[in-house]
Amino acid sequence: MRKPLTELPAYDRLRAHRGELEGVHMRTLFASDPERFEHFSCALDDLLFDYSKNRLVGHTIELLVELAEQAHLSAAIDAMFAGKHLNLTEGRAVLHVALRNRSEQPAYVDGRDVMPDVRRVLGQMRALTDAIGAGTWLGATGERITDVVNLGIGGSHLGPEMAVRALRPYAREVPRVHFVSNVDGADLVETLRPLRPQQTLFLVASKTFTTLETLTNARSARRWLLDGLALSGQGGAEAVSRHFVAITANVDEAVRFGVAAEHALELWDWVGGRYSLWSAVGTSIACAVGMDAFEELLTGAHDIDEHFRTAPLGQNIPVLMGLIGLWYHTFWGAESYAVLPYDQSLERLPAHLQQLDMESNGKRVRRGGEPLDGPLGAYGTGPIVWGAPGTNGQHAFFQLLHQGTRLIPCDFLAPAESERPLGDHHEKLLASCLAQTEALMRGRTREEVDAALTAEGLSPERVEALAPHRVFPGDRPTNTLLFRRLTPRTLGRLVALYEHKVFVQGVLWDINSFDQWGVELGKALTSDLLPELRAERGPGAHDGSTLGQLAYLAAAAASRPRPR
Numbered sequence: 001m002r003k004p005l006t007e008l009p010a011y012d013r014l015r016a017h018r019g020e021l022e023g024v025h026m027r028t029l030f031a032s033d034p035e036r037f038e039h040f041s042c043a044l045d046d047l048l049f050d051y052s053k054n055r056l057v058g059h060t061i062e063l064l065v066e067l068a069e070q071a072h073l074s075a076a077i078d079a080m081f082a083g084k085h086l087n088l089t090e091g092r093a094v095l096h097v098a099l100r101n102r103s104e105q106p107a108y109v110d111g112r113d114v115m116p117d118v119r120r121v122l123g124q125m126r127a128l129t130d131a132i133g134a135g136t137w138l139g140a141t142g143e144r145i146t147d148v149v150n151l152g153i154g155g156s157h158l159g160p161e162m163a164v165r166a167l168r169p170y171a172r173e174v175p176r177v178h179f180v181s182n183v184d185g186a187d188l189v190e191t192l193r194p195l196r197p198q199q200t201l202f203l204v205a206s207k208t209f210t211t212l213e214t215l216t217n218a219r220s221a222r223r224w225l226l227d228g229l230a231l232s233g234q235g236g237a238e239a240v241s242r243h244f245v246a247i248t249a250n251v252d253e254a255v256r257f258g259v260a261a262e263h264a265l266e267l268w269d270w271v272g273g274r275y276s277l278w279s280a281v282g283t284s285i286a287c288a289v290g291m292d293a294f295e296e297l298l299t300g301a302h303d304i305d306e307h308f309r310t311a312p313l314g315q316n317i318p319v320l321m322g323l324i325g326l327w328y329h330t331f332w333g334a335e336s337y338a339v340l341p342y343d344q345s346l347e348r349l350p351a352h353l354q355q356l357d358m359e360s361n362g363k364r365v366r367r368g369g370e371p372l373d374g375p376l377g378a379y380g381t382g383p384i385v386w387g388a389p390g391t392n393g394q395h396a397f398f399q400l401l402h403q404g405t406r407l408i409p410c411d412f413l414a415p416a417e418s419e420r421p422l423g424d425h426h427e428k429l430l431a432s433c434l435a436q437t438e439a440l441m442r443g444r445t446r447e448e449v450d451a452a453l454t455a456e457g458l459s460p461e462r463v464e465a466l467a468p469h470r471v472f473p474g475d476r477p478t479n480t481l482l483f484r485r486l487t488p489r490t491l492g493r494l495v496a497l498y499e500h501k502v503f504v505q506g507v508l509w510d511i512n513s514f515d516q517w518g519v520e521l522g523k524a525l526t527s528d529l530l531p532e533l534r535a536e537r538g539p540g541a542h543d544g545s546t547l548g549q550l551a552y553l554a555a556a557a558a559s560r561p562r563p564r
């Protein structure tokens with residue numbers, strides 16, 4: 001069994017080293033090393049990763065790499081690519097890298113090369129999305145499909161929705177792609193309101209094909225279709241088979257729902273939900289941008305997979321991202337990190353990364369089951385991930401980033417060129433991005449504030465009163481990822497970087513990043529409560545709060561006027 005993180009030799013050295021860096025302002029680090037940017041940045045083609053605005057020196061990286069070596073990170077990376085069952089609690093391989101394997105190399109799971117299956121499904125996706133784009137996929141009334149609605153939640157929604165928004169400049173005119181995830185009927189009702197059943201195709205994306213939200217939405221969508229077409233019986237079954245495609249590892253259940261077997265695109269148990277946008281779950285992306293662009297997305301991810309697999313740890317971008325994040329979360333007590341894309345197209349990236357990171361690394365026991373708050377020494381695991389596009393965030397929460405009391409490392413992302421150039425908008429966007437990381441790093445000292453306020457003509461008393469509020473401590477860490485343009489290939493690279501970053505941290509924390517048992521209890525209690533809410537049976541053995549809320553809802557239901 002691997003030693004816990006806190007017992008690895010480099011752990012104590014890093015703790016001591018953190019003490020040495022305490023109080024050393026990043027301004028000093030930049031002043032003492034004129035080549036700090038060169039020392040702490042690296043490039044992969046047009047992608048620049050600048051990590052120089054962090055509380056670290058060369059020795060920090062050396063120690064973090066030592067920690068990674070002591071945690072056997074390279075062996076874990078090899079094990080993932082070799083299709084080993086890293087997901088111990090579910091007995092599964094973790095092989096999303098096979099989905100974007102653009103080489104001729106095989107990818108084995110349990111001794112079987114899965115690449116023929118991967119290519120077969122990619123071929124099905126191409127046939128389907130080409131037919132929809134060309135207008136040859138006809139609905140039940142012989143009309144072409146103009147609108148595709150993805151019904152899915154979590155990993156079957158967030159990644160595809162993020163990618164479709166990000167790649168809007170690459171989108172084909174037809175079909176328009178929509179997303180419905182929430183079991184709140186408003187989501188489905190509002191999305192379907194402007195659509196015509198005759199020209200709408202539903203993609204039911206659910207690995208398990210049992211998820212409450214997705215199946216409820218799929219059944220209501222089927223009702224909407226059949227009502228809209230005024231069909232039932234054999235005609236209805238035929239219509240469902242033309243208007244529904246399933247993406248699932250549970251093909252039998254999809255067929256029982258009414259999907260034609262040839263329209264059930266397969267995914268496999270070695271694809272985790274939050275890592276599935278590269279699989280047939282990405283069909284909505286391919287519908288929007290075409291299969292060639294979808295394959296470019298895969299190529300971008302494959303670029304990063306190759307880099308992750310082969311680059312030395314100290315020059316490996318996702319490894320560095322993971323180690324720097326761990327440096328703050330484990331050694332400096334940072335509880336969260338912010339993802340701040342200076343690109344409106346990436347507005348849903350923080351939401352996707354929330355699931356990716358928090359569902360993967362929000363764990364409280366080690367791989368062997370030992371609790372992390374047990375006798376072996378406590379350390380926190382997955383951080384809280386949040387964020388919003390710049391410059392919007394600047395006018396919302398940046399105040400706290402600059403002058404609040406919490407340490408919140410931030411990732412800034414920006415394209416050098418806009419996909420939607422408009423006057424000088426992009427220059428202003430980029431200037432804002434650079435200004436924020438500089439301000440977070442430098443801050444503004446009391447002396448600088450005093451001098452500025454005095455120069456404005458304020459009295460010494462007024463300067464004294466105002467100055468403390470106008471000081472910026474600075475020394476607030478940021479990474480910056482710059483890239484030429486947000487193409488499908490670049491998007492693939494960015495998402496894969498974060499996937500591997502999460503992997504690195506999971507390995508060092510010695511947790512299983514690939515299960516999600518923490519979502520089960522709420523699901524089980526929902527099934528218990530549903531018949532009670534429907535008054536099909538009396539209240540069960542709940543706590544007083546839950547009973548009180550049930551009573552409130554029962555009273556509200558009883559007082560609702562009955563529809564005539």
Ligand code: F6P
Pocket residue numbers: 153154155156205206207208209210211214273274359516519
């Ligand atoms: O929320 C739990 C979860 O299992 C996620 O991991 C997954 O992405 C989501 O539900 C949807 O699951 P499915 O694709 O099986 O409907």
